[in-house]
Amino acid sequence: LSDRLTSVFTSLRSKGKLTEADINATAREIRVALLEADVALPVVKDFIARIKERATGAEVAQALNPAQQVVKIVNEELIEILGGETRRIRFAKTAPTVIMLAGLQGAGKTTLAGKLARWLKAEGHAPLLVAADLQRPNAVQQIQVLGERAGVAVFAPEPGNGVGDPVQVARRSIDHARHAQHDIVLIDTAGRLGIDAEMMGQAADIRDAVRPDEILFVVDAMIGQDAVTTAQAFLDGVGFDGVVLTKLDGDARGGAALSVRHITGRPIMFASTGEKLEDFDVFHPDRMAGRILDMGDVLTLIEQAEKAFDADQAAKMTTKFASGENFTLDDFLEQMMMIRKLGPIGNLLGMLPGMGQMRQQIDQIDDKDLDRVAAIIRSMTPGERDNPKIINGSRRARIAGGSGVSVGEVSSLVTRFFDAQKMMRQMAGGMGIPGVPGTRR
């Protein structure tokens, strides 16, 4: 997907104008890209229609170049469909606020209940976790363990609490929350492996008994296209106000997010990204748009990179990339050293548009090579490093002699540098680095 889009955007960038044929070609590519990301076909069709309409409209005539325009439109539309701004939980006027979770078995409801409870507690609330899944043998125990870890009280079906009857348990939990001063009640419910009338009925009964302020539909991002049928079934059977996507730590492209959002019209509110309680965040439409387009989770990259080397250096590198100007051999060397220093984190550079190719180039250079490259560059005069174009045959021979390598090696380094420089310019002239302010022009 990434390669495909990179090539689309690159070919657009090299042209001056966006013609109707360009738009159609781009639309075709984006269509394939979205389908590869597991977006449902009807959603893809709608999306493409919107893109075409906007691209052929007046906006194209404005300041940006055509390629920038298309990238901008695709990205904006994705963010728009994914929900624009993040929606927060709506709290009830009178406590407790009742939140009910629904979804298939294995979607990650119970895990999410624990995460949400922990998060709400950190936000200053006093949530109560309710074990209303009496289907799975150890479901109650599972939620008790989670409650303990999150430091949150659990309402479990004990004698007097409505043993064996999830509707009863849910109803009683509300009274209990009132007495025990809990301002939020989080009700975990049972799921089935497939959509099932009995399960749907039970969820609807719980809903009617507790009248939740928010029903959250929990869906596994890995199920791809099936997300649409499942979401539709829950919308019809129980109804819901918001969506939680789980298992986003897997390699799902996130097409499910786009489909569910588009088909149900309900906002995606939270994202679950692992088995641990802290693997959880409010949903960020812009990041998901980037993921679907595979433009790279640049925010993550920047965060990780900042941890690995100092922020000053990172800022310098970013501006350098962004400007694409005055990219010298010294910078080239510094960049290679930095990527070596980053080690495995250097792999993250593959997440940046255009950087995948850069990374490949650098991967071809092993550590011993890198030392030779450093020696060659250090044998150059400052003038040569700033402006390698002046490095002619006789200069090459001198540099080769000074650094103890062959003239051929000097030449190949210079060629590699020019390639890198060209790429920098392309990046700078094109879409910039998404998420990094000031890099898009």
Ligand code: GDP
């Ligand atoms: P439920 O049946 O809907 O209650 O699902 P569970 O909460 O029991 O989760 C099912 C399985 O998925 C468990 O093994 C969880 O540890 C795992 N799980 C839940 N959420 C995530 C997630 O965001 N990422 C990963 N990798 N695993 C998850």
Ligand code: MG
């Ligand atoms: Mg469960």
